[in-house]
Amino acid sequence: xxxxxxxxxxxxxxxxxxxxxxxxxxxxxxxxxxxxxxxxxxxxxxxxxxxxxxxxxxxxxxxxxxxxxxxxxxxxxxxxxxxxxxxxxxxxxxxxxxxxxxxxxxxxxxxxxxxxxxxxxxxxxxxxxxxxxxxxxxxxxxxxxxxxxxxxxxxxxxxxxxxxxxxxxxxxxxxxxxxxxxxxxxxxxxxxxxxxxxxxxxxxxxxxxxxxxxxxxxxxxxxxxxxxxxxxxxxxxxxxxxx
Amino acid sequence: xxxxxxxxxxxxxxxxxxxxxxxxxxxxxxxxxxxxxxxxxxxxxxxxxxxxxxxxxxxxxxxxxxxxxxxxxxxxxxxxxxxxxxxxxxxxxxxxxxxxxxxxxxxxxxxxxxxxxxxxxxxxxxxxxxxxxxxxxxxxxxxxxxxxxxxxxxxxxxxxxxxxxxxxxxxxxxxxxxxxxxxxxxxxxxxxxxxxxxxxxxxxxxxxxxxxxxxxxxxxxxxxxxxxxxxxxxxxxxxxxxxxxxxxxxxxxxxxxxxxxxxxxx
Numbered sequence: 001x002x003x004x005x006x007x008x009x010x011x012x013x014x015x016x017x018x019x020x021x022x023x024x025x026x027x028x029x030x031x032x033x034x035x036x037x038x039x040x041x042x043x044x045x046x047x048x049x050x051x052x053x054x055x056x057x058x059x060x061x062x063x064x065x066x067x068x069x070x071x072x073x074x075x076x077x078x079x080x081x082x083x084x085x086x087x088x089x090x091x092x093x094x095x096x097x098x099x100x101x102x103x104x105x106x107x108x109x110x111x112x113x114x115x116x117x118x119x120x121x122x123x124x125x126x127x128x129x130x131x132x133x134x135x136x137x138x139x140x141x142x143x144x145x146x147x148x149x150x151x152x153x154x155x156x157x158x159x160x161x162x163x164x165x166x167x168x169x170x171x172x173x174x175x176x177x178x179x180x181x182x183x184x185x186x187x188x189x190x191x192x193x194x195x196x197x198x199x200x201x202x203x204x205x206x207x208x209x210x211x212x213x214x215x216x217x218x219x220x221x222x223x224x225x226x227x228x229x230x231x232x233x234x235x236x237x238x239x240x241x242x243x
Numbered sequence: 244x245x246x247x248x249x250x251x252x253x254x255x256x257x258x259x260x261x262x263x264x265x266x267x268x269x270x271x272x273x274x275x276x277x278x279x280x281x282x283x284x285x286x287x288x289x290x291x292x293x294x295x296x297x298x299x300x301x302x303x304x305x306x307x308x309x310x311x312x313x314x315x316x317x318x319x320x321x322x323x324x325x326x327x328x329x330x331x332x333x334x335x336x337x338x339x340x341x342x343x344x345x346x347x348x349x350x351x352x353x354x355x356x357x358x359x360x361x362x363x364x365x366x367x368x369x370x371x372x373x374x375x376x377x378x379x380x381x382x383x384x385x386x387x388x389x390x391x392x393x394x395x396x397x398x399x400x401x402x403x404x405x406x407x408x409x410x411x412x413x414x415x416x417x418x419x420x421x422x423x424x425x426x427x428x429x430x431x432x433x434x435x436x437x438x439x440x441x442x443x444x445x446x447x448x449x450x451x452x453x454x455x456x457x458x459x460x461x462x463x464x465x466x467x468x469x470x471x472x473x474x475x476x477x478x479x480x481x482x483x484x485x486x487x488x489x490x491x492x493x494x495x496x497x498x499x500x501x502x503x504x505x506x507x508x509x
Contacts, residue, residue, distance in 0.1 A: 050409055052409070068409045068410075070406055070409070074403060074406070075402065076403065076404075078277065079277050079401050079402045080456065080458050080461075081403075082458075089403075092395050092399070093410045093412060135406075
């Protein structure tokens with residue numbers, strides 16, 4: 001079953017062409033990693049899908065309810081908002097109030113992401129990994145079946161990342177989620193995602209992870225520092241897996 | 244002082260006006276500080292000057308023209324920054340001198356140039372009249388209604404605007420309300436603090452509340468406490484030492500903030 005369909009998408013900001021003729025489909029249950037260098041149009045693509053950018057040509061269709069996790073640095077950590085209020089955002093938008101049932105559901109969700117003891121902590125006091133899980137809890141509370149994650153790892157340490165992806169896999173199975181994730185980290189995408197989309201204004205590849213290699217990526221994108229670094233990361237992970 | 248308050252209406256109005264403006268500051272200042280809009284508050288204050296100058300030339304209602312010019316300014320800033328045409332600070336930086344220059348040019352043709360300029364720039368609490376009091380009460384009502392209706396929307400708008408927008412909070416509407424809110428508050432405050440000293444009410448209470456509070460409700464209460472105590476103390480000091488109230492309140496507020504910051508560090 002198709003969850004997202006993008007056909008011949010063009011996005012232009014003034015004279016700058018951000019996306020050129022991008023077409024792809026996302027099927028139910030896919031875990032797609034979108035990778036590409038800075039300025040490749042990854043976040044632009046995500047913004048078109050969530051409806052933040054409306055000025056484009058082409059066709060974008062979404063079949064399902066979307067949950068969105070923006071980059072963590074968009075949160076105003078100075079503002080004293082507790083975690084409980086933070087994750088209840090989609091519930092508030094739907095009902096304009098929090099019923100007892102919804103509050104209990106939110107607490108269950110915090111338990112599910114391992115943050116039950118942080119319910120009344122301030123968002124600004126959370127570590128990067130904890131905030132990442134709180135954002136996931138918020139997205140899940142919206143009853144989304146499609147999750148869109150925009151560089152969820154920025155500012156999160158290795159341990160935090162591991163905990164997050166273990167959790168993500170579990171909830172993906174439990175809820176039959178479809179996930180689209182934008183990332184700079186090519187090694188991570190190879191490790192975690194079932195399908196890889198390589199984007200640099202236009203779509204260079206869209207294939208299952210096992211059918212693509214970092215070498216092939218280098219051929220397509222050239223020797224960017226980013227790819228070399230990420231490639232090393234991949235090699236370490238790959239060796240660990242082989243062992 | 245109490246005997247004088249009972250005898251002189253202008254003194255009663257000045258005191259009442261100061262208290263009302265402190266209430267306004269308590270609501271508006273935290274948003275300005277947490278949204279990092281300090282420059283907008285300053286810009287709107289300067290924009291008000293153009294309206295006040297027009298009112299002075301026409302011998303017309305200062306509040307009406309003050310609101311008009313500050314709202315026009317705020318709408319320009321809101322439109323250009325929301326549409327990503329220019330950055331918010333660039334738009335303010337361009338428009339601020341334009342509105343101010345327009346006001347100075349107009350006032351230079353007015354007979355009461357020096358008196359008016361000084362009152363507008365540094366405030367003159369003794370010029371507060373009944374219209375100003377009614378206007379301030381109206382703005383406080385407007386503000387309270389907006390807060391009651393949109394308390395959580397404002398919370399999410401300040402806390403995580405991007406996610407708030409995605410999940411369906413009308414962030415453009417909230418930000419427009421806030422722009423109006425800042426504009427009206429600035430106009431209500433301008434006779435007391437003046438344009439130059441506007442930060443006393445628009446920024447300082449919010450900074451104090453940010454240092455001392457751990458919840459949004461606490462922020463509003465602490466902001467109110469700060470603006471009330473510093474305004475009334477400044478007002479009293481100005482009365483007994485025969486000093487201009489605007490600058491005295493500004494310095495009192497600064498000293499209070501300095502003491503709080505020092506105590507907080509210890």
